[in-house]
Amino acid sequence: MLETTVAGSLPKPAWLARPKMLWAPWVPEGEALAAAKRDATLLALKMQEDAGIDIVSDGEQSRQHFVHGFLAEIDGIDHARKVTMGIRNNRYEAQVPTVTGALKRRRPVHGVEAAIARAHTRRRLKFTLPGPMTIVDTVADGHYGDRVKMAMAFADCLNAEARELAQIGVDVIQFDEPAFNVYMKDVKDWGIEALHRAIDGVGAKTAVHICYGYGIKANIDWKETLGQEWRQYEEIFPALAQSRIDQVSLECIHSKVPVELLRLLEGKDVLLGAIDVASDTIESPEEVAAVIRNALKHVDISRIHPCTNCGMAPMDRRIAEDKLAALAQGAAIVRHELRYRG
Ligand code: ZN
Numbered sequence: 263m264l265e266t267t268v269a270g271s272l273p274k275p276a277w278l279a280r281p282k283m284l285w286a287p288w289v290p291e292g293e294a295l296a297a298a299k300r301d302a303t304l305l306a307l308k309m310q311e312d313a314g315i316d317i318v319s320d321g322e323q324s325r326q327h328f329v330h331g332f333l334a335e336i337d338g339i340d341h342a343r344k345v346t347m348g349i350r351n352n353r354y355e356a357q358v359p360t361v362t363g364a365l366k367r368r369r370p371v372h373g374v375e376a377a378i379a380r381a382h383t384r385r386r387l388k389f390t391l392p393g394p395m396t397i398v399d400t401v402a403d404g405h406y407g408d409r410v411k412m413a414m415a416f417a418d419c420l421n422a423e424a425r426e427l428a429q430i431g432v433d434v435i436q437f438d439e440p441a442f443n444v445y446m447k448d449v450k451d452w453g454i455e456a457l458h459r460a461i462d463g464v465g466a467k468t469a470v471h472i473c474y475g476y477g478i479k480a481n482i483d484w485k486e487t488l489g490q491e492w493r494q495y496e497e498i499f500p501a502l503a504q505s506r507i508d509q510v511s512l513e514c515i516h517s518k519v520p521v522e523l524l525r526l527l528e529g530k531d532v533l534l535g536a537i538d539v540a541s542d543t544i545e546s547p548e549e550v551a552a553v554i555r556n557a558l559k560h561v562d563i564s565r566i567h568p569c570t571n572c573g574m575a576p577m578d579r580r581i582a583e584d585k586l587a588a589l590a591q592g593a594a595i596v597r598h599e600l601r602y603r604g
Contacts, residue, residue, distance in 0.1 A: 263563050263600075264554065264593040265316035267533060269471055269511055270390035270436065271328065271573030272309065272321030273582050278302045284476065284576050285327050299324040303375055307383045309583055314590030317386040317434060317567070322575065324375040328438055329392040329400045330359075335371040336419055338363040338405065345402040351444045354480040360402040365415040367422050376430045386433040391420055393439035393470065394456035395448065410452045417459035428466035435461070436469035436511065443472055446497040454505045461506065469509035469533065470502070473572040474517065477540025485518075492518045499526035509533055513571040515553050516541065524560045532561050535571035536592060537585045542577070544584045550592020551599075563600070568593045 278298045279286040290298045306321030325331025333339055343360040376389055392400075394413040406412040424435045437457060442449050461468045474492070475481035485492075495512065502510055503526060511533035513519060524532055536553040537545055554568055568589055574582045 264566055264568060264597050266314070266568045266590050266593050267317035267388060267434075268310065268315060268319055268574070268586070269473070269533070269535070269539075269570045269572050270319055270322055270388075270438065271575035272306050272319075272323070273574055273577050273579040274321075274323055275302050275305065275579070278323065279326070282576055282578060284478065285330075288326070299375065300378055303378050304382050307379060310586060311383065311385065313583060313586035314594070315385075315586055317388050318383055319388045319390065320375050320379040322390065322573065324372070328390065328573065328575075329397055332371055332392050332420075332423070333359065333397070333401070335368045336365055336416075337368050338365040339401065340404075343402075343404070347402055349399050350441060350475075353444075353484050356400070358401050360404045361406065361412060362404050364405070365412070365419055367419040370426055371423055373426055373430060376427050376432055380431045387431065388434040388436060388469075389427050389432045390436045390438055390471070391423060391460075393437035393441070393453075394420065394460060395445065395453045396439050396441040399441045399445075410456075413452065413456045414459060417456045420460040421462055421464070424460060424464045424466070428464050432466055434467045434469055434509070435464060436471050436509075438471045440471075440473055440475055442470070442498055443474060443494045446494060449498045450501045454501055454507075458506055467508045468506075469511055469531075470507050471511035471533070471572075472498070473511075473513045473535070476572055476576060477538075478576070482540065488518065490518060491520055493520070493523070495519060495523045496526065499523060503528050503530060509567070511535070511569055514557065515545070515549070515571060517571070521556050522560055524557055527561070531565050531567060532557065533567045533569040534561075536568045537570040537589050539570055539572045539574050539577060542581050544581060545588045545592070547588050547591035547595055550588055551595040554592065554596045558596075
């Protein structure tokens, strides 16, 4: 019980990519880059195992960005035709590539790193992919003329990838959908339907990660505008509870999400964010334990997986290590208490 996991990404070593930034440029090139990605994947697994994390990820060591890593191998996207677009309902501007034709997965995208990770850990393995709604919010449409149609086409590409990842032996496939906290009506109208299309026939547990974004300035400013209570989850959790997705990964520690909203996820595993990725202050195990105890008032213990609030890609590597150790130790405190109490 209380098996720990991570939201997905981990910091990369400085010999692989420039540290402490999103979308960091690679340091080596060509063959040396491929070897460095492989080595970094092994270190990411070891770092999680040493910290005591139960369900580990490849740390997204082989991709530069959580959306664009997948898009690199999709036909129908012109990566040279960049458009400046407001994304996440204009929270920030980004230079995004343009969809110019029918979308089709050219070849397996993440199979190599998933197989490497699978071969080098005995723990359960989790692998992340971008969700269809978040992808359509991160590209310009020069072909479909319809967000939903384009999302369903991306969902088909994701489905082909997810089926292969499950065959490689990945235990949990998670779709990252930060856009779910922005377009709450769309989630109910077609976002969950697109996820269902992405998980169709996939032989693994499935998860969706819905956060309030990395700890970058645009997100911190946005959170300031959300008021005393963040109730975005309230609008979408009932629909997610009805969905065929097994697990929901959410932000909890240091957020203004009322913890009782977790009740709305009845029947789902809750990946409970108990580590703040927007702060370099390392949580004490006791702080992590307090978050878990609070959630236990609303969610059955068999359903809780203590987790990070979001990916750790832009963090300092040593800080991330210490935070993961605190996560595992915090879960151990609560486990011990519950056993003691009988
Ligand atoms: Zn996130």
